[in-house]
Amino acid sequence: MTYAQKVAQKIEKAKGREEIRLLAIESSCDETSAAIVKGREVEALVIASSVETHALYGGVVPEIASRAHVEAIAQVVQQAMEKANVTPDDLDGVAVTYGPGLVGALLCGVSFAKGFAYRYGLPLVPVHHIEGHISAAYIAHTDLVPPFIALVVSGGHSHLVKVSDYGCHEILGRTHDDAAGEAFDKAARVLGLPYPGGPTIDKLAQQGNDNALPLPKAKQEGYNYSFSGLKTALLQGVARLEKQGVKLSDADIAASFRKAVVEQLVDKAGLALRDTGINKLVLAGGVACNSLLRSRANEVAQKHSAKIFLPPPILCTDNAAMIGCAGYYRYLKGDFADMSLNAVPSMTLPEK
Numbered sequence: 156m157t158y159a160q161k162v163a164q165k166i167e168k169a170k171g172r173e174e175i176r177l178l179a180i181e182s183s184c185d186e187t188s189a190a191i192v193k194g195r196e197v198e199a200l201v202i203a204s205s206v207e208t209h210a211l212y213g214g215v216v217p218e219i220a221s222r223a224h225v226e227a228i229a230q231v232v233q234q235a236m237e238k239a240n241v242t243p244d245d246l247d248g249v250a251v252t253y254g255p256g257l258v259g260a261l262l263c264g265v266s267f268a269k270g271f272a273y274r275y276g277l278p279l280v281p282v283h284h285i286e287g288h289i290s291a292a293y294i295a296h297t298d299l300v301p302p303f304i305a306l307v308v309s310g311g312h313s314h315l316v317k318v319s320d321y322g323c324h325e326i327l328g329r330t331h332d333d334a335a336g337e338a339f340d341k342a343a344r345v346l347g348l349p350y351p352g353g354p355t356i357d358k359l360a361q362q363g364n365d366n367a368l369p370l371p372k373a374k375q376e377g378y379n380y381s382f383s384g385l386k387t388a389l390l391q392g393v394a395r396l397e398k399q400g401v402k403l404s405d406a407d408i409a410a411s412f413r414k415a416v417v418e419q420l421v422d423k424a425g426l427a428l429r430d431t432g433i434n435k436l437v438l439a440g441g442v443a444c445n446s447l448l449r450s451r452a453n454e455v456a457q458k459h460s461a462k463i464f465l466p467p468p469i470l471c472t473d474n475a476a477m478i479g480c481a482g483y484y485r486y487l488k489g490d491f492a493d494m495s496l497n498a499v500p501s502m503t504l505p506e507k
């Protein structure tokens with residue numbers, strides 16, 4: 156039997172069944188992750204991160220990330236299969252992130268997924284990384300159904316998305332420059348704090364005064380964001396206060412910066428809830444771990460009589476479980492790839 160015939164047989168067997176079980180692979184940045192996901196349920200999740208090596212260089216070094224994926228991927232997949240106690244025969248397909256992300260990093264996951272799918276005659280499901288982040292909420296909240304507004308904030312993206320159905324998105328707003336996570340990481344670098352800056356600033360900010368350093372509110376039209384000016388404003392503000400003999404602590408600077416980023420994010424999310432009349436707000440992406448963002452988003456949702464959905468931090472940062480869940484809905488739609496699937500480093504979230 157050819158690969159195409161085996162795949163057709165697998166898809167036929169899975170038809171009408173809700174219990175579709177996928178091996179999912181994520182390798183778009185510095186996390187090598189594999190998961191076994193049955194529908195929206197996670198049977199196993201394994202994440203190996205090369206973040207500690209990147210921290211030595213103050214940011215992700217693409218070549219190091221690719222090498223780390225190559226070294227880790229086979230073991231990570233094997234561990235996920237063992238944890239879930241499944242064999243390739245128990246799988247209905249393989250879901251993989253094919254973009255956006257670092258091209259070398261993505262290629263490791265895509266190549267492995269293709270090889271695995273070919274070897275075992277399994278359908279291959281291509282998943283957009285951002286769609287994966289949004290789908291983390293389906294895993295964490297079994298009651299969540301579209302439509303909802305998703306605030307997707309990570310190291311590479313800041314999007315406000317209207318999700319009208321599974322896999323159906325409309326981008327309401329996006330950042331014009333830095334992503335929110337990137338802004339945290341850059342601000343941390345300015346302060347001499349370790350990479351990744353987001354978690355460090357969040358922790359430090361707990362002891363700081365968030366009014367210590369006044370930062371300007373970016374005036375972006377519609378639901379769009381802008382964060383790049385904040386870093387410059389931070390530097391200039393600190394220098395101005397120092398001239399006046401005021402020396403701010405790192406905690407005060409971190410708290411002021413965190414507030415400025417978070418207020419921008421939640422203001423626009425609130426506008427989107429108000430204008431669309433949608434009464435569900437989902438947070439997604441690494442920055443969704445931010446403690447202030449979580450509490451402020453909750454308040455904004457309440458103000459608009461909306462329900463908030465906050466996935467646990469492990470599902471907010473990069474992981475393969477979210478890719479498996481997004482892959483499940485792609486599978487139901489019959490959205491498969493063949494062996495020509497390639498990594499796509501820059502790719503906007505498909506809208507429909």
Ligand code: KG4
Binds near residue numbers: 335351440444
């Ligand atoms: O989603 P993610 O793991 O990877 C990308 O797809 O980019 O997000 C990583 C980003 C980093 O920029 C990191 O600094 C940020 O998420 N981050 C946070 C927090 N935890 C992670 N930013 C603010 N506060 C946090 N607690």
Ligand code: ZN
Binds near residue numbers: 284288310441472
């Ligand atoms: Zn991500």
